[in-house]
Amino acid sequence: MxxxxxxxxxxxxxxxxxxxxxxxxxxxxxxxxxxxxxxxxxxxxxxxxxxxxxxxxxxxxxxxxxRLALTREQSFPLAENARRVLERLYEQVAETVHVSIVQGEDGLGTLAHIDDRSHGNRVYIEPADVLPFHATASGIVTLAFAEPAFRDKILARRFDRLTSETETDPAVLALHLEDARRSGFGRSEGAYEPDVFSVAAPLFGRDGTCKGAIATAMPKARFTETSEERILAAVAKAASDLTSYWGGELPRKLKATWDYLIE
Amino acid sequence: MxxxxxxxxxxxxxxxxxxxxxxxxxxxxxxxxxxxxxxxxxxxxxxxxxxxxxxxxxxxxxxxxxRLALTREQSFPLAENARRVLERLYEQVAETVHVSIVQGEDGLGTLAHIDDRSHGNRVYIEPADVLPFHATASGIVTLAFAEPAFRDKILARRFDRLTSETETDPAVLALHLEDARRSGFGRSEGAYEPDVFSVAAPLFGRDGTCKGAIATAMPKARFTETSEERILAAVAKAASDLTSYWGGELPRKLKATWDYLIE
DNA sequence: TCCTGATGGTTCAAATAGTGGACCTTGTGG
DNA sequence: CCACAAGGTCCACTATTTGAACCATCAGGA
Missing domain, CATH: 1.10.10.10 (Winged helix-like DNA-binding domain superfamily/Winged helix DNA-binding domain)
Incomplete structure (x- = not known):
């Protein structure tokens, strides 16, 4: 070394x-x-x-x-683009939305977020929180599309139980990842905070690797069969847009999977 | 090396x-x-x-x-504190305000800003711009309170003329710095953008060095004898607050100079 | 008071890790 | 088809990094 x-x-x-x-x-x-x-x-x-x-x-x-991060941000405005895309997404889902990126091996850090202001019962983002890979929709979907080596390293760890719904068994988590890879979406039902439902889609950078996820979070009750397709479509569209703003591209498979959603 | x-x-x-x-x-x-x-x-x-x-x-x-900058920001929320202080300052001056920090030897990068929304004739901040040391109120005052070695290195350069008011003579700039050190304020009258008047005060970090400046910018016409003292007092207070939020301290001399303004 | 075991920091001979001239490959323009 | 500039690699030589042993300071304990 x-x-x-x-x-x-x-x-x-x-x-x-x-x-x-x-x-x-x-x-x-x-x-x-x-x-x-x-x-x-x-x-x-x-x-x-x-x-x-x-x-x-x-x-x-x-x-x-x-200083360097500022320079990077000025040259390749990741956060600014994220904010723009979030605004559009928020208009469509009217729920708390956020973009989070991989922070080393700890989890995801929030790059930008918009808190819901249309409902009485809303989900707040604590921007200083690090979102664990195993207990959040963003974490699951990021891991699902991450490099295998990185994924294996994370899966080899012990996972904390944060709520009664948190899955900590690596074998079951691997199934969740499989599911996320198939559908293109990560889901969390109260695994990070009780009663909070969340859907996330992966974001890719210029080098083609998964950099993080865009997600929306809401009280469980508001994620219904009626709203589901609308929400998934909006999140997929946002992920696709942000990825291309970032100079990246969706993996071909994923593009095909989402075809019916983002036309 | x-x-x-x-x-x-x-x-x-x-x-x-x-x-x-x-x-x-x-x-x-x-x-x-x-x-x-x-x-x-x-x-x-x-x-x-x-x-x-x-x-x-x-x-x-x-x-x-x-990622690292995010971690730093979460541990020591420079930008978040800056935003908080700017909001208070904006309430008092009702003009565009911003906090900018040293970006290598090129100038200052904007960390946070609030654009004026109360006047028809307003000054906009282009957050991607690098503010040159010699042509902005923030740059002048930052240089005035910077380490002598750094100051000398910058002063040894050639300066671009950006407007008809831009001062490019190092000897005259040195006088401006002297002035800023004496009063605690940097000023710019259209040296960066025509007709824009700006006042800035220095910010200090934990290690006691000057990290950047907090400033307000407005059309020349609105900086009058009547408004001057109110604006200076508000900017000085904001600089003092933000410096202590950042875990720094104003140099003793400066504190004494501003005594009559921030009581 | 004088230990003891932390802390941060420094020294210098031994050894490891970095250097850079020469070389290879690809792509572009003439 | 050649010349040149691009990105990248090789490996003998050498300069930089290494780390055990060192010192200074501080806080707590007997």
């Missing part, structure tokens, strides 16, 4: 659950010795990828990342 | 003006040989910091950056 790899890997240890780490913690996590870890951290800090708290000496993610 | 440095430096060559570069272009820009450059690019691609277009073979900034 190259030095650069080892150095960049350090950034990955900083998560929302542990946004600041000290030298010793990095050393333990990486399994390398303290001296090398320290030099790597110093290099990242010099480059602006990390910032060091002058008092506690702890390291956190730095401004250079924001 | 370490390998990691050389590798990370490659990311810096991707800007909004050249969002995609090929191997040869990177090689020329870095001055290194092709083989090393190629290996570095490959490593960055593997780590997700770059993406390679499968057809053109060109490299662009990758999804890992968005």
């Amino acid at each position: 190259s030095t650069v790899d080892k150095t960049l890997k350090l950034l990955g240890y900083l998560k929302t659950t542990s946004p600041e780490l000290g030298l010793s913690q990095f050393t333990r996590l990486s399994g390398d010795d303290k001296a090398s870890t320290h030099r790597r951290l110093t290099e990242l800090t010099r480059a602006g990828f990390l910032e060091q708290d002058p008092v506690t000496k702890a390291y956190r993610l730095g401004a250079a990342l924001t | 370490s390998t990691v440095d050389k590798t990370l430096k490659l990311l810096g060559y991707l800007k909004t003006t050249s969002p995609e570069l090929g191997l040869s272009q990177f090689t020329r820009l870095s001055g290194d040989d092709k083989a090393s450059t190629h290996r570095r690019l490959t490593e960055l691609t593997r780590a997700g910091f770059l993406e390679q277009d499968p057809v053109t073979k060109a490299y662009r900034l990758g999804a890992a950056l968005t």
